[in-house]
Amino acid sequence: MKILVRDVWTKLGGIDVLRGVTLEISSTSSIALIGRNGAGKTTLLRTILGILRPHKGSIIIEKDGEHIQATQMKPYKIARLGIGYVPQGRMIFPDLTVEENLEVAYGSPVPPDVLEWIYTIMPDLKKLRKRLGMYLSGGEQQMLAIARALVRRPKILLLDEPLEGLAPKIVKTITKTLRDIREEGVGLFITEPGNIKRVKPLAEKAYGIDRGEIVYSGNLDRILQDPLARKRIWGL
Numbered sequence: 344m345k346i347l348v349r350d351v352w353t354k355l356g357g358i359d360v361l362r363g364v365t366l367e368i369s370s371t372s373s374i375a376l377i378g379r380n381g382a383g384k385t386t387l388l389r390t391i392l393g394i395l396r397p398h399k400g401s402i403i404i405e406k407d408g409e410h411i412q413a414t415q416m417k418p419y420k421i422a423r424l425g426i427g428y429v430p431q432g433r434m435i436f437p438d439l440t441v442e443e444n445l446e447v448a449y450g451s452p453v454p455p456d457v458l459e460w461i462y463t464i465m466p467d468l469k470k471l472r473k474r475l476g477m478y479l480s481g482g483e484q485q486m487l488a489i490a491r492a493l494v495r496r497p498k499i500l501l502l503d504e505p506l507e508g509l510a511p512k513i514v515k516t517i518t519k520t521l522r523d524i525r526e527e528g529v530g531l532f533i534t535e536p537g538n539i540k541r542v543k544p545l546a547e548k549a550y551g552i553d554r555g556e557i558v559y560s561g562n563l564d565r566i567l568q569d570p571l572a573r574k575r576i577w578g579l
């Protein structure tokens with residue numbers, strides 16, 4: 344499965360926040376989207392998910408040999424095609440337990456085989472399944488936010504700054520979990536404000552974004568050697 348984003352323009356508050364974004368996301372790869380705060384990363388994810396409507400351009404989902412026009416599709420339908428979302432700031436329900444958070448995401452009790460699959464990937468979350476969201480640490484909340492995005496067994500996971508605000512040890516744990524999810528055949532698209540080292544174990548390919556424009560597309564390893572990316576993303 345692939346998400347083909349073609350010349351997408353999205354406005355927020357009357358201003359073009361995305362300005363002709365073209366890129367490709369696939370269920371067989373892991374890609375980082377690098378851009379500083381305000382570059383348009385969250386806006387891009389929300390546009391792909393159908394939460395925001397672009398005023399120009401298209402989003403096509405390629406699935407089982409079919410090209411599905413997803414530009415004006417409702418968010419639930421886009422999600423149903425196999426796209427999971429881990430929002431920035433996690434957004435879990437503090438008054439619900441871990442398992443209740445997963446149930447809300449699924450819309451009914453999560454099928455046992457799916458739950459087992461999730462707990463195999465995240466054994467620590469199983470131990471916490473009766474704990475309220477508010478009593479989870481930052482890292483545990485991030486695990487839950489990722490687990491919640493897995494309940495419908497997506498083919499592609501969009502993760503908005505999943506490593507932000509976490510201690511180095513926790514970053515390691517989340518990184519391992521994301522690698523395991525990748526091994527399960529789920530494509531990853533991970534936004535990151537600027538720390539290349541942090542996403543290196545997670546992604547092969549990278550896009551750079553600045554002021555709503557794609558300023559780099561290529562190997563993650565080479566982004567720091569690219570003059571335009573250096574200038575636009577890091578001001579170097």
Ligand SMILES: Nc1ncnc2c1ncn2[C@@H]1O[C@H](COP(=O)(O)OP(=O)(O)O)[C@@H](O)[C@H]1O
Binds near residue numbers: 378384385386387
């Ligand atoms: N609701 C909004 N109304 C107007 N402008 C917004 C809104 N949300 C975000 N923006 C602006 O859009 C730009 C991109 O924001 P965002 O996509 O959140 O960037 P990022 O996720 O890369 O930090 C920023 O300049 C931000 O100030």
Ligand SMILES: [Mg+2]
Binds near residue numbers: 384385386431
């Ligand atoms: Mg953001």
